[in-house]
Amino acid sequence: MSGLSDALLQALREAVGEAGLITDAERMQSYLSDWRGAYRGQAAAVLRPASTEEVAAVVRLCAQAGVALVPQGGNTGLCGGSIPDDSGAQIVLSLTRMKRIRAVDVANATITVEAGMILQQLQEAAAEVGRLFPLSLGAEGSCTVGGNLATNAGGTAVLRYGNMRDLTLGLEVVLPDGRVWDGLRGLRKDNTGYDLKHLFIGSEGTLGIITAAVLKLFPAVRSLTTAWVALPSPQAAVELIGQMRGLCGDRLTGFELMSRQSVEFVLRHVAGVSDPFAETHPWYVLIELSDTQPNAPLNELLEQGLGAALEQGVALDAVVAASDAQVRALWALREGISEAQNHEGPSLKHDISVPVSRIPDFIERTDAALQQAFPGVRIVTYGHVGDGNLHYNISKPAGAEDGAFKAQAEAIMRVIYDQTLRYAGSISAEHGLGQSKRLAAQHYKAPLELELMTRVKQALDPAGLMNPGKLL
Template sequence: MSQADPAFLAHCRELLGQAHVLTGAAAMAPFLADWRGRFTGSAQAVLRPATVEQVAALVRACARWRVALVPQGGNTGLVLGSVPDASGAAVVLSLARLNRIRAVDPVNRTITVDAGCILQHVQEAAALAGCLFPLSLAAEGSCTIGGNLSTNAGGTAVLRYGNTRELCLGLEVVTPQGELWSGLRGLRKDNTGYDLRDLYIGAEGTLGVITGAVLKLYPQPKARVTALAALASPAHALRLLGVMQDHCGASLTGFELMSRFCLDLVAAHFPQLPRPFAGAHAQYVLLELSSSESEAHAVALLETSVAAALDADVVEDAVVATSVAQSQGLWQLREHIPLAQAAAGKNIKHDVSLPISAIADFIAGTAASLERAFPGAQLVCFGHLGDGNLHYNVAPPAGAGERQFLAHQDAINRIVHDSVDSYGGSISAEHGIGALKRDELARYKSPLELQLMRAVKAALDPLGIMNPGKVL
């Protein structure tokens, strides 16, 4: 571990107070371990500012003393983007205390928030104003808006509302020099030069520290209805997507693919959850429709659409939730897949995106390649089929040694990512690059793309203090 500079830490204590400069091992521990429990970094200190001005002053101090800093929100990331490396040279800049809802404008349909606001709290503040903030993901009770923006998070409603990038109108950012750029404009149209907002979204804290955002709000739907469809294959799921889009248009807000193995895992580890079908099916799709008219309209539209899919032999069976409790039960099946995976043991995760038309061929071809190389490997394949995002996770064969299997991670990544690349896909759909996929990015990005990215990084962060070792 690098030796902490006493003068630097003393200055930080002057800025924040002793209580918010954490240096003890026990106090820092939650900020240094990644969410999956696979890596623990080291740091000089964890700094906990409460205002944007304190963030700017801390960044100026880091620039003065040449101290690297790692911005961190809820630390729920999956690619080692929000934790420091093992050198101990960096500080963690926790934005958890920047948690104010600054303003809600129901007429402009915007909400202005601190970057440290927990996603669920933003959803609740929007609801109190009679509006909807549609970003929704499994970690919404602990992830923060700053982290969502820094990774351009997706979630279950991308099909209808888009990624976090599409939900953001303006940003407030502290630059690597400690200057404050205030771009908190709630404008749908602003054609005045380079779009700096989009530069910082998805940059994973490598270009600056996001401290605030103006986010889009939408009308609250009058009703949401849910169904679970059973199908013979991913190809049938793609046909079902076409049927639903033709019948429902923008009312289709969720379309989640889950393999039989996924739901078998959930049943094994969470037997209290519903089992909607008496028999087993190869694939399942969780559908959700939102209606601006009425619940009766939404139910009728869903039932008509599902009936058309059944008549066309696209779907083998289907259940439509008839109550909020039944709808929540169906969503719990989807949301408990990552929890069931964790309970079953470690696996090799992939967050990929593909042209929607290529998904069925990708699933079949990649499964065959993995079976040839690693017979018996178990595939936990699920995701947001409507926007082309698959969580394609590879677990050890039944009864195999976990540690021995995980030693093949690089080889398994190569099979999966080469397959993704061959179909014109991306090795990261919504989790980001962080440190975990940095070397993979260099393999699949063109030299020119990498050169342009490095040029942007060097121009904005010439000292290289912003989240070093991440992305590039």
């Protein structure tokens, strides 16, 4: 049984059609748990509207009935933001049927798409008109535009193109009372007051439901080169990125830092990868240069920059990919880290950011604090150095019991977040707060920030029916 009244259930069925309503317990299961199995809830029903009008009708009906909605896209998040609670009274609102391209304006360099479009399909649609949509992340084959917007997704290209907030010009949003705000304007200049779209980007569905967006397109990449570089320390990474930025400017589109522990996990558990160097090194970066011109002199720039770094001792060794296959092989070392760590038992994932200049001190002090408090934990540090975002993940000591390690999760988090606050950082750089970091945010965000966020929530969603229990 759904737990909804017969009248409401019938009205919802009429709003979305038989294809858009799921009440069967078995069919609902994939919507009630995240992809890692870390979060699980219950729901009265799953609704899959096929249009903005259907979304608006559902929201109006649920607002009148006092039923909470949990918006969901590809369900690829890491913080449980799209999973309902255990009450069985909430409705999951899946946007995955809304995946149309509404418009492509090549001259304006924009594309208008619905929230359920898969990110990879958006990238392919841009490529078909000779353009680039640059957001790129590990889940791009299954995550949706709506989820990317709801969490202000980042990924590997933020260094050059910015995160989802920077890539968005306009939104269409169904408000908590069922009205539709049409902000689908492809304008780069619109100085007419509050920029409302920024309220909804990063709000994790707590203020309304994003149904479509106008997104920026960029010239297609026609030249690309990639290098794998060994470094003595994170400080060397900060020095190297400064040198490469000065030399290459916006051609520097990727700069990914990885600890040796991260790479060892990949080499141990991911098939088909190999160490580019005969010797081991404490740290590595993957550097990518790209250009819109074919046959751009990227290899020459890269070799010039790396040559200087090797002479100065900033870099210890380097290899430049000589083929597309080698490029894919180098990226596999970076992109395989999260999967590989899962094979080492439970892992505690922390997605933090600090100013780029403070990354070395943060890593040194936090590593030391953790090893002193929790001897033997294995620290898996990797991330996007150019924007200060580190995935600072902790695996259990070799041979330790899973239960004992999990019992330390809260204390380990405190050490990491205390250090993050000390370095004027954020406890969530790109994953959002969801339900996993909601309580931590109450402790680490300034009281005035929390007050202002709460006031916004109350102004737009006074009944608290939009994704309750998330973010705030």
